[in-house]
Amino acid sequence: MKVPARIWMPRVGIVVIAALLVETISIVQYERVRNLMEQEMRVRSKVILGAVADRIETMVEYGGEMDVSQLSDSLNHKQHFPSSYAFVLSQDGELIVPPPESRASAAQVSAAADMLRVGRTLSPDGEVGVLSARMDKPPYWQIGQVYIMDEVRAPLHSLRRQQVFMSLLAMVILFFMIQRFYSSDKKLREATEEQARIGSELAVAQRIQHEMLPKSFTQDVFGMLEPAREVGGDLFDFHRRDGKLFFCIGDSSGKGVPSALLMSVVHSLFRTISLKEESPSRILEELNSHICRGNDSNMFATFFVGCLDLYSGQLRFGNAGHDKPFLVGKEVSLLPVKSNLPLGVFPDTEFAEENMELSAGDTLFLYTDGLTEAKNPSREAFGRARVKEVLEGVRSLSPEVMVSSLGKAAHKFAGSAPQSDDMAMLAIRFSPGNLLRQQIHLVNDKADIARLSGFVKDFSAALDLDRKMASGVRLALEEMVVNVMNYAYPAGEKGDICVLADSDRTEVRFTVEDSGVPFDPTSMMSADTTLDAHSRPIGGLGIHLTRRIMDSVSYCRKQGKNVLTLTKSII
Amino acid sequence: MTTKIQETPDRIIAFLSGELDTAVAQETEQALKPLLGSKGKDIVIDCTELEYIASSGLRILLGILKQAREVGSRVVLKNVNDVIRDVLDLTGFISIFEFE
Incomplete structure (x- = not known):
């Protein structure tokens, strides 16, 4: 070399x-x-x-x-x-x-x-x-x-020889010391660089994990996640679909990167499965069977899944070994729920599904054990009793205040003791008063578009949408309804179109249903908007506009009906 | 939705007022028929009072533009508000019409 x-x-x-x-x-x-x-x-x-x-x-x-x-x-x-x-x-x-x-x-x-x-x-x-x-x-x-x-x-000569020998020896030793210094310096530098690289990768991972969390908090839903290290194995998530709020909270075994990896798998599985599945127990069973597959490192995760009907307050939930949530109503109590096994233990575990009806104003408070097991310097845990005590003090306040009060209380309790575990909290309040739902039945006659226009205008006014937003959602809905009028029913045949508009004041959702022939407008080609006037076809503009205006446009065929769902965030 | 057409020696001006949705598209198309006989005169579509337009309305405008090109007429959209400009932008119509 x-x-x-x-x-x-x-x-x-x-x-x-x-x-x-x-x-x-x-x-x-x-x-x-x-x-x-x-x-x-x-x-x-x-x-x-x-x-x-x-x-x-x-x-x-x-x-x-x-x-x-x-x-x-x-x-x-x-x-x-x-x-x-x-x-x-x-x-x-x-x-x-x-x-x-x-x-x-x-x-x-x-x-x-x-x-x-x-x-x-x-x-x-x-x-x-x-x-x-x-x-x-x-x-x-x-x-x-x-x-x-x-x-x-x-004698002087022999002294001189000894002297030369000694200085040669000293030089050799010096050389090796220098070598040693350089190589240990190199090792130190390499170790420092490696540490810096891992550090920056962890910072990126932390950002990704943070970005994966839902941020569309409202006055009725609020969550918080505090990893003990850069990345953590705790998770919460929620999304609305068909007038229901799907939510979950979980804690994977261990801490740091391994548990964060498991949690991001659980997270994306939850999102995918809960898009089509409504039953919490079936969501858990599907999640479990995915996680058990190839789980040679015996990782597991505790998980709680719920589905709240935002209009009726009907709550369905299933638990996979997670801490019991608190139900904060007139008083604060633990939600009566079976524990079941965590996810990832046995592939054929069955998860019991339970349900109850929430009253207006009830709040469900979910958390991970990082909250109840937050330790103070004398190794004493925060504990459920203290969580309950804090919740009792804020029970009539918003989910955001609930979560931040508990966060503050736990931090104050822990004092100078380092945070030993990831901590997640999610609070969901059932407030049907905040929801708006309106419905109109139309016939497949273009003249009825005038009624649709009036309907959308009223709905937008009730939500206090600005002129541009109101005009946009009106256009998108009109285009889709006109599409149904044009294609769902054979010419001359009379047909119904039902339009349901609802909103939780964070997004609007339009559901257009008809009993015509199966017709999926989302499969239509969008118009090419770059062509010049001469070669422009007269069609495809409607679906193109709708797609550009709304956040999501989805179609399904349900019980002999075409069901088209349009959503748009309005905050 | 109302339409009014005014002809001067060198241009034909159409005043659109109200909301051009699918319900009124057909009658509006009828009302704008005179524009198709522009015979080389410039066509101005005054949108000062136009509040809303759906794709059925855009189709009418496109039809007028195609016809006008064949006889060498210009088509100018006048005083388009921001809501309608957004729709024209989303559909790429902004690049095929002239504005003033």
């Missing part, structure tokens, strides 16, 4: 600079130590040689005999280095006391004597050093002491 220069250059550079620095310091130190050593040697030699010279002078002064060979022995037998030696020159510079031949050859001695004569202390090649002491009394001899510099410096 080839390591790129930008990686190894700085590391090797640091080591080289460090080595140069250490080397410079050690060379300077070496020179200092050498100088000190040599100085010390000179002083020592001077003292010894001076002592010998004094002795000779004394001896000569008192007329003693001088034995040359004995003098040579005493000068040389206690030499500090094996190859160093001493000799004596006469006042005229003649060699009068040579060193023993075993210590130095005649040539070496003569070369050293020459150096002494001319006053040199170091030979030109630096190998031989000479120190001397001259007597200032008779016999005025000169004593020379010769050192072989290599010998003198030998």
Whole structure:
């Protein structure tokens, strides 16, 4: 593997600079130590040689005999280095006391004597050093002491080798430390980047999960979801269909991403199934069989599904192991409901369906255990009793106030303790007074469109729709009714058309029913609105306009009737 | 729904007033027949008092436009309110008519 220069250059550079620095310091130190050593040697030699010279002078002064060979022995037998030696020159510079031949050859001695004569202390090649002491009394001899510099410096050299070895070792260690630093730094950087990536993906996931929640809250329906982490496994949802409110709340096992994945599956299944299915127990059974399929990781979810008839207050509900909702009416009580098993446990679980009739003003309060099990710093749970207490205080107020009061109460209770579980709440109030429903029967005669126009105008006025909105829904409805008049009944045959208009003041819904031949206007081709005048066909404009104006246009054949449903949000 | 037609030496002006829904489409079409004999004169459809139009009304306008083109007449819609302009926009009619 080839390591790129930008990686190894700085590391090797640091080591080289460090080595140069250490080397410079050690060379300077070496020179200092050498100088000190040599100085010390000179002083020592001077003292010894001076002592010998004094002795000779004394001896000569008192007329003693001088034995040359004995003098040579005493000068040389206690030499500090094996190859160093001493000799004596006469006042005229003649060699009068040579060193023993075993210590130095005649040539070496003569070369050293020459150096002494001319006053040199170091030979030109630096190998031989000479120190001397001259007597200032008779016999005025000169004593020379010769050192072989290599010998003198030998301990210094070995010290120097050790020093080089030590600094090399230090450089190698330094190199590995740098490597280690770089690689751990790289790992740290990679880990940080990975963390940032996961963080940003989680932020996106959180946004997606948030966007999947219904937002069309009204004064009668309000929900809230607070995940403990970025994403959570709690869910609530609701939608209106055919004058009924379908709603659910659920909690999947675990927390974080795995439970959020399971919940998003449950969520989309609920939306799909509840589009065609009205019975909560059958919705639960279908959900359950889907979730059990391939559920090798044994995930499960508690789930509560309800279907409230917005006009009659008839409530059908089914439970899959979820916490019992509260029914907030004149008093606050738990909704009597069977628990059943959660979703995802056994594929053939049957879910009991129950029903009851809500009175005007009753509110159903649904929640997940993140609310009742919110813990305070001393690990005490918020509990159902406190939920009930708060609900009693706000029982006559709107669903939004109910949900936010409980949210605040739970947060206040938990104090500084971290939120340990996801928390979801959904409050649904039955207020039939807010609903508007009107109906008109028409015959398949274009003149009856005038009656339809009057009917829609009254309906729009009752809802206080603005001019544009009123005109739009009138146009859409007229186009669809004209379509029925044109196609549902054979020419000349008299037929009925029933138009039902209803609204919960968040959307309008028109249902057009006729008993003519099966005819699905939504399957008609829309007009091509980009053609020029000449090639424009005279048809297809009606369905095109209706589709563009309304939010949804759907057709079904029900009990021998064509049923066309148009909806549009009006908030 | 009322219609009134006024002819000047160089243009024919039709004043539409009220709501042009399917119920009145047929009689309106009849009432506007004179426009089909424009003989090259410019046709102005004054929509100042027109409050509503359904696709049956749009078809009448399209019929007039096609006929007028054949004899070299221009068709101009005058004083179209925002509700009707929306409908013309949704159907792409905005690009085939002239406005003033």
